[in-house]
Each structure stands twice: as structure tokens, then as C-alpha cells.
Amino acid sequence: MSKKPTPQPALHKVIMVGSGGVGKSALTLQFMYDEFVEDYEPTKADSYRKKVILDGEEVQIDILDTAGQEDYAAIRDNYFRSGEGFLCVFSITEEESFQATQEFREQILRVKNDENIPFLLVGNKGDLDEKRKVTLNEAQGRAQSWGVPYVETSAKTRDNVDKVFFDLMREIRSRKMEDNKMSNGKNKDKSKRKKLKCTIL
């Protein structure tokens, strides 16, 4: 259709996962619109797109804000497949949400079938340090065992909000580059073949 007059900026697909009420939507909205939503309204699924500058390069980020509630698990799975990077969010004030990250991690690995999928463990509600239930060590330990970074954020104060998204995008980007290198020859062939076919036919 479009004859690609201008190269589209790279698009990175980020998926927010985590139990209900840990602040996935709050993080997303803070990142997207700089707004902090106080009242809680469970998300079914929401998707946003934003153009950002990642290390001097214009890229687009697609954020999918999923449902924490299990009720929407079926919908979530459809998206997991298409996700390129995951922010696994828990609330440092809620032990259960931290435990649930294990499940989410497993679920993602199952769907993606890839140990090295770009992934960040995010401890949200950092502003409520006095109510902290999950220690920094605990969280860092888990992140280490998974081989992923751990970042504490606060959607309320916007602490580290940009960082987590940008870090994840960097990971996705480098991952994509790797993939390209890995199957460079093949990929090129394929894409060429794809386009040539049409004209041949």
C-alpha cells in the first residue's frame, strides 16, 4: 500500500504485567501523559503509542496495559505473544503482588519461549516507603535469579518512570539488533524474496 516514502521509526512493543492494583496503569499514564490517576479503576486492556527519542533516535513505543485480574487472562495471552518487552510490576507495599511476579514471569516465558526476552522487574509505589513490605534485597535477589534488572519506581512522584520504559526499550532495541545479526543473511533473503515475488507473479 504505502510505498514507504519515509522510513517508519522503529516500533517497540512493551507490555505491562503484574497483579491488580500495583500501578501498571498509573505508570503507563504517568509516562504517556504525565498524569497521576488517583482513583483506581481496574483495567481490562489499554494500549497507547508514543513517539520518543531513544538515545537520539526517534522511535515509537507501543504500550499495552494489561489487566491484573485473572478474569482477563485469555485476552492477555493474545497480547503476550506480540510483546517484545515486558515490565513486570509489583507493589513494594504488597507481598502478594511480589509473589505473583513469579507466575507472570513463567507465563511470559511459556508464551514467548525465550529466556532472554527483554524484561524488567519493577517495584512500584516507591513513595510509600514507610509501608514497604518487600525489601530491596528480596526484589533484587529475584531479579538476579532471573537475570533481569530491578528498578523501583513511583508513578506518583514520577520517580524512575521514564527510566524503566527507556531501559526496556534499549533492551528491546539491542535484542532486535542481535536477532538481525543472527539471521541477517536469511532475513534479507526472505524480505527480498517477499517483495520480488509479487512482481514476479
Added chain:
Amino acid sequence: MEFESPDVERDFPGLYASEAGKRSNESDFSDESHEKLSKKDLLIGKRKDKKDKKDRGYATLEGESSPEEDPEMRSPSKVKKLKPFKFSSKKEKREKSRDKEVKEKESDKDKKKAEEKEKEKKKEAKVKLKFKEKKKDKKCPEDVVDISEDLPIFGVPLSVAVERSKCHDGVDIPLVVRNCIDHIQDVGLTAENVYKVSGIKSRVQQVKKMYNNHEPVRIADYDLPVATSLLKLFLRELPEPVLTNGLLERFEEAGAIKEALERGEKFKELVKELPSCNRTLLGWTLVHLDQVTQHEKHNKMNAQAIGTTLSPLLQVSQRLLTALLCHALDLFPDIKLIKYVPPLKSVSPGLPETPEGLALELSKQESLLAHLHREMAQGLAGQDRVEQLWTVQRTVTHLKRMLRSLEKTSGQRSLDEPDSLVLHRHDAKISPGDQSKTLEARIPEEKTVPHSLTIPPPLAFQNSVSAPNSILNPPVSAGPPSVPPVSLPSLASLPPLVTQLPAPLPPPISLPTVLPPTVASSIATLPPPAAPALSSLPTPLPPPAAIPPPPSSVSSIPPPAEKSLTLDRKASLFQGYDDDSIWASPCKLTAEQKSATIGTMRGRVPLPTDSTNPWKRRPPLVQQEESVLVHKQVPTAESLEVQDINRESTEKADRMQKAIIESEELMNFINKLKAECENERADINKLKEKIQLLGGIPDLWGMLSDSSDDDASSPDSESNILWKRRQDLRQETKMLQLRKRALIESITSEQDAIIDLKVQIKFLQLNRV
């Protein structure tokens, strides 16, 4: 990419050439019997006949296996050929009359038709296979999941087809049918011999395959005959006739009824018995065909002709179809052939602006989303689909946000705009503060407008107080009371000030001078009311990172926001004080404030993004009031758009308010009715008691009264009188019972009325949403 394949096929009909030899051989073979029957000297006549057939839209299959036979193979040239023949119906007739052989053949037509159908089907199968092969070659395997074999739309039960090929606006007919009907309604009503002329088979197959593959199709890009043929094909391939096996016979019986009225009644009954998707499809088809026949003058298709052409497809007799056509409008009075508007493809252009439009679009998008999820759950997960899923999800999110913001603004009776809700909220939040600061800096006396606090807020505003708050303004309920109405004395001093502001862009909306002073004054008077506001909140606004929230700084954000919104509204009321240049100021300030904020507070965020989209950024909740004063003022185009939009949303808000008032009135009415009902119930209870009294001790009562009479009357007449008395009492009881029944009836009817009203209210509320 999705559209590429058809184009390729269209442009390269030679694609089929490789199969041509094979296929023509086969058709030779299958037609051998025919060949034998016909003598060689008839060959010429036969050829003519064949042409005839083609003209009528039937792909000829008998006779030679020359390329002529396979329209697919020569599709481009065929198109040209077909056209002149469209107008040659008279010629045909002449030819026919000359050629007796042809006539004879014609009598065989039905038989041939059947054969043709079979042939077609065979071909379809072949084409399908071919397509499959081609597809495998053409596309990268990982990109495409070929599901046409697994989840086809053609040839499956209607209910399944409806589910798989969905119209997302609640009309439950398959999208294929809808698209075809739309297209034919658009261009086909006046086309001669519509439905008789067949589409190029390869195209039809191609489009069919696209539908089967759940690819997007623009049927309007194809010739009309393709649409009619596709529709016919769909109907023909339905495993069960539209009228259903069970009811078909009864339909036929009904169709045989001579008396039109009776026939209509019978049809109505039967139609009610149809499954809903069959009923809808039948309705749409009949109403559409009826419109075709109404254009008989142009398209030469009267009910008879339609009956002849289409009855085999619907597997009904011609008589029945013709009869159904006559009753179409009676049978389906509520079916309107609304052209299908598919869900929007992207967020940006053409989004509706009214809440109704938004809600409608949202429901479409959600239907589409659910459909996509279903498809994906069934294993349909191409890259395109994933992309579409994200896009649709994004649209849904966007629409929801728009709707929510609209609801909120209408709830507050203040102005906001859906599309730029974030942006406007910004303005709302920042501008008052900025404004006031600037004003304070320049006109210190503004600060001291104490009287403004004591003036009662305007009525409109009071409404807004009770309305739901926006997410961003949790303490709103506290803010409004402190908002002063326009303080006219301070107004006078303002215009000059505001006009000093740089670059007054032509604002679409005329914004009164009212805004700045009020804001300023409200700000000035803020701290006192703000403190209680905070304490009353369940969760106060996010406090600044380090400092415990000083009430004034925290609350200074939300209340002004509310105020400015309200002021916008007021502004529209005070058009007399228009000063075009003024309105630019808050927005300018906003923009400048934002950039300043970004500069000072958002170092970690990549700046270019922000500066391109400054309005997407919301300032931090902690307002650094001092810094505000220093900011330069830069106008933005967005801010002006907002105002324009504001005016529209005022109107919207007004409409909404009206609707609310209406529904409130209805509620009151219902309450009244309820009260009446209660009263009547009480009456009934009383009556019941009476009846019980009467029914319970009538004898005793009668005896008592009788006995009093007895003394006076003669002993002979005693029993008589008693008997009479009893009769009377019985009659009275009956009367009472009747009355009771009547009352109960009236109550039930009243209850029905209440239910009706409730439904109406629901509708109103829905409409409002």
C-alpha cells in the same frame, strides 16, 4: 500488503494459465456426453447458444473447452467482451427466434444450470487449491497463517458465518452480505439486469477467498456483477436454505395462499419462527431485492425476474420468492438498509465528536476487538492481525479516554474537549495559577478582592459542584464553593493588561475578560477553603516529594482547575465582555509553563519529544509558583484549537444537561406513579379486608340482621327473607370481587406503564452517554 494479492491476481491473470490446460481438458471430459448428443452441424448454433448463456450471466460449461469457456483465464479481455453484451438482450432474443436449435436448448436450461452449478463448485475447489498453493509460494510461512480452510465464511451454517464475518454495528448478517448489499444499493439499483449478469468468476473467487481469509475487502473496488455473484454464491453455498429446512415447506404452503392478506399473516408467523440470524438475513435480502424491483424501469428486474433468477439460490420456488418480495416491507418494517460503516482504522482522523458518536464508535471497536480476540483464540494470529489488535486496542483506549473526559466535563457542566482532554486539563490546571501569578505581579490590587468570596456562586456552578469530579481534580468538591462569580469591578482593570500579552493569535472562541480576574481573585482567596478541602479528602493529591504538603500548594492546583473550567463556561455566558486577545493568555502561559516545567523538572525525559508535544506533558503536581512568574509567554496553536473545541463542548454540555433534566423529570414522574400505586395497593388491601369480612361472616351477619327482621316478619316468610338476604350478600361479594379484580388490573397496567417509562429513561440515559 493485504491489498496486494488481489491486485496481483487482477493484473496477472496469466497466473491461471498454467492451470488452463489441465482444467480445459477436464471440462472436455465431463462434457463428452453432451458432445456426443449434439451433432456436428449444430456446432455453430451451439456456440451462439453459449454466447447467449454468457450474456445472461451463466458461465457456459458445455461445448468446447476453448479458453472462452474459462472466464478466469482471460479475465481482462472478458471484461471488455462482457460489457457490450450487457445491452444486447433484444439482440439475443432475435438470435434465439432465428435459431431453433437454440430454443430447444433453452428448454434444457434448468438442467444445464444444475450442471453448471456442479461445475462451478468443482472449479471452486480447484481454484481454492490453487490459491492455497499460490499463497504458500508467495508469502513467507511465518507471516501467514492460512485459515481459509479452517474458518471459512462461505459454505458454513449461517450463524457461524455471522460470527466469523461480523458487522460491528449490531446488524447480525455476515459482513460479506452486508458489503454486497451496500454496494448493490449504491450502484446496482439502476444497472440493467442486475443479478442476471454474472461477475467474472476469477474475481468472485478471489473476493470470496479474501473473505474466507478474513482479509479486509473493499467490495466497492469491484464491478457490480462481482458483488451480485458473490452474494448469490454465498446464499447458494449455505448448507441450509435461509428459510431453514424445517420451515421451508410451510413457507411454500403459505406462498401458495391466494388471498394476499392471509398470505401475509402466515408469512409473518413463519418469519417469527426463523432463527434470528436467518430472519435478519432474509429481511435484508428481501428489503434489498424489493428496492431492486422498485427500480424496475432502469434495471429491468421486476419481482418476476428476481424470482426466476434468485429462487434457486434460496432454494425456494419462484412463486414463493415473488410472494415474499411482495410482502417484504410488511414482513420487515423495521429493517432499514443502513450502509455499513466499519470501525475506524486509526485514531486520528474522523473521530466522532458527540458522546453518542463516540459511544457508537466505541461499541464498534469493542465488538471488533472481541472479534479479533476470538479469532486469535481460534489460532488466527498473523502479524497483520496482531498489529490490528494493538491498533484497535489503542483506538478503544483513546475512545474511552475521550468519552470519560466528555462525561466528566458534562458532569461538571464545564468545558472540556474529548480529543485533547489531557491538554485541556493542563491548561485548566496551570493557567489559573499562572494567570493569577502574572496578574498579581502586575496588578497587585487584584489580590485583594475579598468580596468575591462572599458572592454566591452562579447557579450553573452549583450544579457542577454536585457533579462527578474528574480524576485529576479529586478535591474539586472543596474547590467550587470558594469560587467567586465574576467580579465586575476588577474587570475594568483587566483588558489592558491582557492585551499586553504577546502574540494574540486569532482565537476561534471569544473569551471574555471574565476569566483572568476571577481566577486571580479565586487564587487570592484560595488558601482558607483549600485547607478544609484537603482534610475532607480521602486521599490528598500527591504531595511534593520532599515537603509535607502545605495545604495551599497542594490544593492550589485542583480548585483552580475546576474554576477555570467553570469560568470557560461562564465566559460563554458573558459574551458581551469579549476580548479576543485575552483568551490567548492562559494558554500561552500554559505552553510556556509546560516547557519551563520540562526544562526545570523533567531533565531525565528526552526533551525533543516533549517539545514537539508539549501539551501531552502535565506539569508536576507541585507548582513552583515563583518559577511561574519568570516564564516567557509563547502562544501555541493547540491552545487555540482547544478554545474552538470548547465552544462545541459547551453546546454538548448544554444538551447533556437537558437530557439529564429530562430524565430527572421522568424519574419524578415515575416516583409519582409509584406513590399512586402504593395508594391503590392500600385501597385494595382495605377492600380485601372488607371482602374477607363479608366473605368470612356473611351468614352470621345476615342472620343477625335477619334475626332482627325476623321478629317483625312472619315465621313463614322467615326462611324466604333469609334466603333473599343471602343472595343479596352473595351478589355484593361478587361485586366487590369484581371491583378488586379491576383494581388489580389497573395496578398491573400502571406497573407496565412504569416499566415502559423505565425503559424510556434507560434509553434516554444511554443516548446521553
